[in-house]
Amino acid sequence: MAPDPNTATDPRRRIPRTDVLLADTRLGPARDRLGDDAVKRAVQFAQGQARAGAIDVERVLDAALAALPDAATTLRPVFNATGVVLHTNLGRAPLSSAAVEALVSAAGYVDVEFDIATGARARRGRGTLDALRAAVPAAGDVHVVNNGAAALVLVATALAADREILISRSEMVEIGDGFRIHELLCSTGARLREVGTTNRTHLRDYADAIGPKTGFILKVHPSNFRIEGFTASVGVAELATLRVPVIADIGSGLLRPDPRLPEEPDAATWLAAGATIVTASGDKLLGGPQAGLVLGDADTVTRLRRHPLARALRVDKLTLAALEATLRGPATPTAAFLAADDTTLHTRCAAVAEALESAGVPAEVVPSSGAVGGGAAPGQDLPGWAVRLPEHLAQVLRRGVPCVVTRVEKGHCLLDLRCIPATADATVQGAVIAAARTSEQPCT
Numbered sequence: 001m002a003p004d005p006n007t008a009t010d011p012r013r014r015i016p017r018t019d020v021l022l023a024d025t026r027l028g029p030a031r032d033r034l035g036d037d038a039v040k041r042a043v044q045f046a047q048g049q050a051r052a053g054a055i056d057v058e059r060v061l062d063a064a065l066a067a068l069p070d071a072a073t074t075l076r077p078v079f080n081a082t083g084v085v086l087h088t089n090l091g092r093a094p095l096s097s098a099a100v101e102a103l104v105s106a107a108g109y110v111d112v113e114f115d116i117a118t119g120a121r122a123r124r125g126r127g128t129l130d131a132l133r134a135a136v137p138a139a140g141d142v143h144v145v146n147n148g149a150a151a152l153v154l155v156a157t158a159l160a161a162d163r164e165i166l167i168s169r170s171e172m173v174e175i176g177d178g179f180r181i182h183e184l185l186c187s188t189g190a191r192l193r194e195v196g197t198t199n200r201t202h203l204r205d206y207a208d209a210i211g212p213k214t215g216f217i218l219k220v221h222p223s224n225f226r227i228e229g230f231t232a233s234v235g236v237a238e239l240a241t242l243r244v245p246v247i248a249d250i251g252s253g254l255l256r257p258d259p260r261l262p263e264e265p266d267a268a269t270w271l272a273a274g275a276t277i278v279t280a281s282g283d284k285l286l287g288g289p290q291a292g293l294v295l296g297d298a299d300t301v302t303r304l305r306r307h308p309l310a311r312a313l314r315v316d317k318l319t320l321a322a323l324e325a326t327l328r329g330p331a332t333p334t335a336a337f338l339a340a341d342d343t344t345l346h347t348r349c350a351a352v353a354e355a356l357e358s359a360g361v362p363a364e365v366v367p368s369s370g371a372v373g374g375g376a377a378p379g380q381d382l383p384g385w386a387v388r389l390p391e392h393l394a395q396v397l398r399r400g401v402p403c404v405v406t407r408v409e410k411g412h413c414l415l416d417l418r419c420i421p422a423t424a425d426a427t428v429q430g431a432v433i434a435a436a437r438t439s440e441q442p443c444t
């Protein structure tokens with residue numbers, strides 16, 4: 001029977017007071033790192049445990065330390081063992097260490113809009129814009145906004161408010177989470193004029209639709225689906241003959257052609273073909289931070305940059321820093337994961353599977369088809385390998401520390417190592433062993 005808390009001998013009356021605990025020097029570093037509120041919550045949690053008799057009163061401070069969150073954010077780092085390189089739910093492109101360093105050092109005061117030599121105001125993010133211009137010499141000028149959708153909104157607002165945007169019926173794309181490009185465009189006050197059919201659109205369909213109200217022709221790369229069979233579409237070069245601005249939304253952020261992704265359009269090629277403006281995302285194939293890239297005709301870019309809406313879509317210094325480092329720096333993790341070598345992947349999977357087997361976890365190396373994901377290269381298979389585990393481990397791995405997100409397929413949990421840095425194989429392997437042990441424990 002629980003002792004009566006009203007008796008003086010009850011140890012629960014000796015639970016240290018909150019102010020005493022908070023003043024303990026052992027909690028000092030946590031206060032600096034996490035803030036007073038988080039530390040106070042951990043202290044109160046530990047006091048509650050002691051009050052409930054779950055821990056000794058002498059252990060309240062230890063319990064408070066153990067209850068502290070790892071970081072001052074609720075965002076949890078996860079290992080992406082899904083095989084999907086640009087997983088929108090997992091934050092799309094993981095940044096290169098160069099980009100991470102750049103954004104950390106930009107976190108304080110920086111000369112983002114300031115000329116150190118003269119002390120005068122300078123063009124915001126000019127280093128990033130220079131890097132982008134250098135990466136795509138075909139672009140007369142460039143601009144950066146918050147994401148690909150923002151780039152489209154800016155273009156539609158500045159160039160087609162109260163006017164018409166011509167778009168093929170085969171390019172009325174839903175980009176995910178219920179967002180549709182044509183609805184986004186209509187929200188700006190522009191009117192969409194659909195041309196052609198779902199499977200076939202010809203140059204004459206566009207030509208017939210052009211009138212005094214035409215703002216521009218929009219070419220949208222169908223980045224997350226493919227139409228096959230009796231199809232026809234009009235390329236940028238042909239559209240550019242119609243003497244109306246052509247805005248080309250490539251989505252993926254590929255700046256130059258990539259022989260490994262032959263069907264993926266790139267900014268340089270579409271600009272050379274005559275696109276007035278190309279829009280793209282920064283956190284897809286480019287492998288950078290979330291951003292919207294606007295590249296093309298210098299006068300048009302100036303119009304976009306000067307439009308009042310541009311201020312509302314302005315990117316943060318952290319984005320500018322990470323984007324510049326992505327453009328100038330070493331190959332990105334995205335590029336490395338896309339190009340992961342088949343033999344190396346197999347060797348890594350085999351080593352992990354063997355270690356798991358000898359720890360008593362059923363594991364087998366199986367072929368695994370990864371994907372580019374995140375609205376890029378929809379038809380492109382990424383053949384690789386995975387470690388096949390019992391299905392129930394998927395949930396345990398997700399809820400564990402570290403969190404490992406796997407792919408569940410046909411009643412199995414697939415641990416695909418493509419998007420896991422090789423240096424983390426042992427950590428992930430340890431997480432699987434821990435997960436298997438946890439799930440063995442009988443329910444109490």
Ligand SMILES: *Cc1c(COP(=O)(O)O)cnc(C)c1O
Nearest residue numbers: 147148149221223250251281375
């Ligand atoms: C992804 C994508 C967008 C939206 O870009 P965000 O950066 O996600 O806002 C727009 N158009 C196409 C073709 C895309 O693939």
